């Protein structure tokens with residue numbers, strides 16, 4: 001699995017807090033190293049940091065990033081940029097090639113994405129070629145990128161972890 005980070009653009013603090021938080025939580029749970037947020041939103045940052053503090057791992061969350069600069073820096077560091085859009089190439093056609101890269105920045109939008117993103121991205125990728133959401137497209141992309149290996153990942157430094165069970169809610173606290 002390449003080193004992965006997510007860049008969330010188009011976030012509107014007055015209406016996207018829940019979705020953006022879930023983009024971050026999905027990114028964390030499915031193996032990304034962190035999320036850049038191209039907006040100021042201390043509430044989203046705190047929610048994600050709180051989860052990481054309790055549930056472990058080293059997921060980073062950075063808000064107030066400039067998306068153009070973030071993309072340029074990522075590329076300058078040798079990474080590739082994947083923009084998830086329903087209009088892009090089929091994920092199943094490009095995922096193998098994307099997996100060959102060492103560093104992948106995944107860009108997800110909110111409502112309307114600036115046209116420039118399509119040209120800046122190395123890959124514009126569609127997950128199903130049907131409209132759905134940034135959370136579902138990100139989750140499926142990460143799962144296919146890691147070929148399912150992220151699903152059983154352990155978080156050794158976690159303060160709390162779940163003991164999987166058929167009935168009830170069993171947790172183990174450090």
Ligand SMILES: C[S@@+](CC[C@H](N)C(=O)[O-])C[C@H]1O[C@@H](n2cnc3c(N)ncnc32)[C@H](O)[C@@H]1O
Pocket residue numbers: 083084085086087107108109110111112113125126127128129130131132133134135137
């Ligand atoms: C509400 S959608 C906006 C749909 C937008 N017209 C588009 O180009 O995908 C918000 C975000 O969800 C993601 N998204 C939605 N459907 C997708 C799909 N089928 N494949 C990949 N990404 C998708 C994109 O990142 C998009 O910016």
